[in-house]
Amino acid sequence: MLHSSALTAPRFRLDHSTAPYADALEAYADRGSVQLMVPGHGGTERDLSGRLAGFLGERALRLDIPMLMDGVDLLARGQEQTPLDRALELAADAWGAKRTWFLTNGASQANRTIALAARGLGDRILAQRSAHSSFSDGILLAGITPSYVMPSVDDEHGMAHGVSPAALDEALAAAAAAGNPVHAVYVISPSYFGSVSDVAGLARVAHAHGAPLIVDGAWGPHFGFHPELPESPARLGADVVISSTHKLAGSLTQSAMLHLGDGPFADRLEPLIERAFSMTASTSTSALLRGSLDIARHALATGEEAIGRSVAGARRFREILRDDPRFAVVSDTFDRFADIVDTDLLRVPIDVSGAGVGGHWLRQHLIEHHDMYFEMSTATTIVAVIGAGKSFDFDAVYAALVASVESAEAGHERRITGDVHDFPPLPAPGAYRVSPRDGFFGATEVVSAADAVGRVSADTLAAYPPGIPNVMPGEEITEDAVAFLQAVAASPTGYVRGAIDPGVDRFRVLAGG
Numbered sequence: 330m331l332h333s334s335a336l337t338a339p340r341f342r343l344d345h346s347t348a349p350y351a352d353a354l355e356a357y358a359d360r361g362s363v364q365l366m367v368p369g370h371g372g373t374e375r376d377l378s379g380r381l382a383g384f385l386g387e388r389a390l391r392l393d394i395p396m397l398m399d400g401v402d403l404l405a406r407g408q409e410q411t412p413l414d415r416a417l418e419l420a421a422d423a424w425g426a427k428r429t430w431f432l433t434n435g436a437s438q439a440n441r442t443i444a445l446a447a448r449g450l451g452d453r454i455l456a457q458r459s460a461h462s463s464f465s466d467g468i469l470l471a472g473i474t475p476s477y478v479m480p481s482v483d484d485e486h487g488m489a490h491g492v493s494p495a496a497l498d499e500a501l502a503a504a505a506a507a508g509n510p511v512h513a514v515y516v517i518s519p520s521y522f523g524s525v526s527d528v529a530g531l532a533r534v535a536h537a538h539g540a541p542l543i544v545d546g547a548w549g550p551h552f553g554f555h556p557e558l559p560e561s562p563a564r565l566g567a568d569v570v571i572s573s574t575h576k577l578a579g580s581l582t583q584s585a586m587l588h589l590g591d592g593p594f595a596d597r598l599e600p601l602i603e604r605a606f607s608m609t610a611s612t613s614t615s616a617l618l619r620g621s622l623d624i625a626r627h628a629l630a631t632g633e634e635a636i637g638r639s640v641a642g643a644r645r646f647r648e649i650l651r652d653d654p655r656f657a658v659v660s661d662t663f664d665r666f667a668d669i670v671d672t673d674l675l676r677v678p679i680d681v682s683g684a685g686v687g688g689h690w691l692r693q694h695l696i697e698h699h700d701m702y703f704e705m706s707t708a709t710t711i712v713a714v715i716g717a718g719k720s721f722d723f724d725a726v727y728a729a730l731v732a733s734v735e736s737a738e739a740g741h742e743r744r745i746t747g748d749v750h751d752f753p754p755l756p757a758p759g760a761y762r763v764s765p766r767d768g769f770f771g772a773t774e775v776v777s778a779a780d781a782v783g784r785v786s787a788d789t790l791a792a793y794p795p796g797i798p799n800v801m802p803g804e805e806i807t808e809d810a811v812a813f814l815q816a817v818a819a820s821p822t823g824y825v826r827g828a829i830d831p832g833v834d835r836f837r838v839l840a841g842g
Contacts (some may be wrong), residue, residue: 340564343422345630350623353401353412354616358391367395367613368668388600394616416623423630424553424572425564425586427595429709430606434617436547437463438609439587443515443543443569444471445605446598450541451512455500458758459489459517461545462791463824465798469769469789476504476511477758481666482756486659486680487707489797491526492516493668494534502540505535511538517545518562521705522712523660523676524557524669525549532566532592541594542566547573549673550586551717553718555636561589568598577675579717584618588709603760609634628718635718643674643715646723653727655684655734659710677713684734686741689820691733698736699729708820756813759805766780768803771839775829778815781806781836789836791826792817806836 348770367602372391374382375456382390399405400583400686402413410418413431421429432438441462442469447454456464458477468475478500481490497514514535528544535542544567546552553561560568570588574580587606589599591634650656659678663669688706693710695701704714715721732740746812762785772785783805790800792814800810814833829835 340661341422341630343419345423345627348416348620348623349412349419350401351620351627354392354620357394357398357401358735361391364394368393373832380818389617392607392617392620396612396616413619416619420622420626421585421588423626424561424570424586424588425590426570428589428599430587430602431619431622432585432587433583433611433615434585434609435575435583436545436585437461437466437546437569439571439573439786440464440545441467441470442587442602442609443571443603444468444473445608446569446601447471447513447515447541447543448473449601449604450597453504453509453511454513454515455497455504455511455540456515457492457517459520459548459797460515461517462789462798464545464670465765465789465791465801469765469802472766474764476500476509479757480517481668482755483666485658486709487712487755488520488522488524488659488678488679489755490520490522490524490663490666491518491530491668494527495528496668497531498534498538500761501540503536505538511540513543514538514540514598515543515545519549519552519559519673520549520678521544521548522678522710523548523673524663524666525671525673526569526668527670528560528562528565535568536566536593541568541569541592541598543569545571547571547585548576548577548676550574550578550625551629551675552673553635554641554717555633557637557640557674559673563588565592566592568592568594569602572682574622574625577714578625578626578714579621579718581618581621584622584625586622607828632718639715639717640674642720642723643677646677646713646726649723650679650728653731656681656730657683675715675717677715679711679713679730681730681734682709684739686734686739687742687820690742690785690822691730694733694736694738695729698738699732702728704800753836754809754813756799756807756809757809759800759807761801761803763803764804765801765803768801768839770788771795773837774840775835775837778811778834778836781838782808782811783821784836784838786836787839788827788829790814790828790833790836793824793826811836 368377374387440463448471459480544562550572553557568590571584645823647658657680660672688710692706692711703711705712786800791798820834
């Protein structure tokens with residue numbers, strides 16, 4: 330049985346009844362100031378800004394102000410703390426962190442930031458192999474030498490989950506025995522499919538080996554805000570937490586947070602993160618995105634009742650699905666995996682193979698015929714994401730699912746596709762032949778897919794969904810990797826980030842390698 334690591338009640342030290350940064354932005358917008366400065370739209374709908382104001386509303390233009398404004402992100406006369414600093418302090422308290430940074434280039438910025446910061450601890454990092462490709466980009470930028478610990482994999486559904494404390498301990502011990510002790514550990518929890526790892530156990534193992542634990546919690550920004558949801562990783566001992574706030578916590582797309590835990594590595598990590606943040610942040614940071622982060626924090630911290638309705642709706646949706654033999658709830662079988670200790674109820678992974686159609690086909694059919702978008706699909710599943718505090722008509726969602734699998738198009742799909750499980754398994758990584766940085770910056774040539782097998786990749790190739798790097802620069806390209814990437818590229822909703830062409834028919838490899 331899965332156990333819950335959720336709070337019995339939110340444990341906030343501070344008063345979360347206001348949104349200080351957003352309030353300061355609104356106060357500025359309400360003044361109607363004359364803006365002889367950037368941005369060029371001037372905060373008005375006049376002249377060439379008319380179409381933009383019609384598209385967003387003039388209010389959005391007035392809120393879209395530059396950085397370094399008195400009383401917003403700088404001190405105004407009589408203030409002891411800027412509204413931005415107060416908003417950041419509240420965010421750290423809400424997620425149980427020592428310090429929080431607002432990000433306006435998504436969790437991808439957080440991944441690159443923390444890779445650069447981790448390099449300050451040393452050049453060896455142990456990462457969960459299913460890390461997002463933006464972290465792989467950070468490894469290249471930082472010149473880190475990675476080693477990997479494999480997550481558990483559900484081969485039936487093509488899902489990568491997490492890492493158990495035992496697997497992490499074994500991998501760290503092996504690295505130390507080989508004379509390559511690890512300087513930092515990077516894991517993912519929750520997974521794209523809502524599986525939650527034992528963060529507290531992973532932190533204890535990492536700390537016992539002298540390394541901080543970095544948790545990519547991009548898909549769990551709502552954790553810790555309701556008793557039926559898992560706990561915030563920062564409160565469980567994680568040293569750094571990446572939080573993609575826009576994904577389920579209600580801020581605008583491309584906004585995110587980076588949380589520093591109050592653990593044994595905090596004093597060493599804080600200046601490293603601050604310096605790395607200054608390298609990855611824009612000098613024209615969006616006030617709109619920052620304001621949305623402040624409002625999202627306020628909404629989560631004061632919205633337990635609304636979040637509870639979302640959880641109840643997700644539970645009811647699961648019950649509706651369980652009553653139909655054509656569908657199954659994948660998270661009902663998460664207890665098969667030793668690394669999974671909890672599940673995010675606001676993610677509903679649905680096994681559709683009982684309906685005789687593929688997940689990629691069904692997701693696309695729902696888009697085209699019902700204007701209904703599920704977050705992602707695999708060969709056998711589709712995944713629903715329910716924003717914290719949001720509600721849906723799940724009877725209507727179920728009706729659309731039934732209509733799709735009972736459609737004439739579904740009958741045709743069943744006749745021509747046969748077994749929807751005929752999909753290549755997730756490939757094991759190829760061997761590193763050179764470092765990622767040398768693979769990326771070396772002289773290259775382009776070869777056919779057939780000729781690429783056995784060669785050294787110069788690119789990061791990541792199948793979407795879910796964005797996991799299947800090939801890294803410096804790694805040998807395997808036959809299995811080629812088959813998998815081409816199969817994803819050929820699916821209705823899949824593509825491969827970093828590929829030279831949409832069908833992954835050619836690969837960029839090291840010249841002569």
